Amino acid sequence: MARRTAWGAYARITTALRQRITDGTYAPGARLPGEVVLCVEFGVARNTVRRALSALQDEGLINVRTGVGHFVRDEAAPPRTxxxxxxxxxxxxxxxxxxxxxxxxxxxxxxxxxxxxxxxxxxxxxxxxxxxxxxxxxxxxxxxxxxxxxx
CATH class of the missing domain: 1.10.10.10 (Winged helix-like DNA-binding domain superfamily/Winged helix DNA-binding domain)
Structure with a gap:
């Protein structure tokens, strides 16, 4: 079976989203586009987008609010839990x-x-x-x- 997503595509997506976070395209506390929107933008499968978002979460750049979405980490925001x-x-x-x-x-x-x-x-x-x-x-x-x- 042929591979549908290019090898390392998640790394390309991670780099692009990281750049958007650091240059202020996505401000602290801002919600990132949904997984489906990112799949369409980058032309990849949902698991590829999830892997990229997981990498950003591991780096501490984003937080996940279950059932709500992925948000740029905001150091100034008070803890919620x-x-x-x-x-x-x-x-x-x-x-x-x-x-x-x-x-x-x-x-x-x-x-x-x-x-x-x-x-x-x-x-x-x-x-x-x-x-x-x-x-x-x-x-x-x-x-x-x-x-x-x-x-």
């Missing part, structure tokens, strides 16, 4: 030097108790920090501030 609030506080502690490179972050249970949330909410906050590239997870040991975190 409890996990975002926890992640924002931990990020601030990392950036201020409270947690230094190599330091262990509190565990899921400690965070859950401290903030009065479920363990899943605490885990979601920690995963957000991993996705942002601020911490790394060592299986069985915990999550640690990465050595290469910019200050």
């Amino acid at each position: 409890r996990s975002e609030h926890i992640a924002a506080q931990l990020r601030q502690q990392i950036e201020s030097g409270h947690f230094l490179p190599g330091d262990a972050l509190p565990g899921e249970m400690q965070i859950a108790r401290r903030y009065g949330v479920s363990r899943f909410t605490a885990r979601t906050a920690l995963v957000a920090l991993e996705t942002a590239g601020l911490v790394t997870c060592v299986h069985g040991k915990g999550r640690f501030v990465r050595q290469d975190v910019p200050r």
Whole structure:
């Protein structure tokens, strides 16, 4: 069966959308065009667009609101969920030097108790920090501030 989408098409789409975000075409907080619109624009399958959007999310350039759409990350926007609030506080502690490179972050249970949330909410906050590239997870040991975190 012949390939319908060019190899690496998602990378081309990722680059194009990244450029639009950095040059201000899509402002902070703006909703990106829907998956179907992007499929038509770039002439690719939906999975290719999803892969490109996932790459932008992994880079921390966009956020996904389930059932609503993909939005350009807005640093000034207040956190909407409890996990975002926890992640924002931990990020601030990392950036201020409270947690230094190599330091262990509190565990899921400690965070859950401290903030009065479920363990899943605490885990979601920690995963957000991993996705942002601020911490790394060592299986069985915990999550640690990465050595290469910019200050």
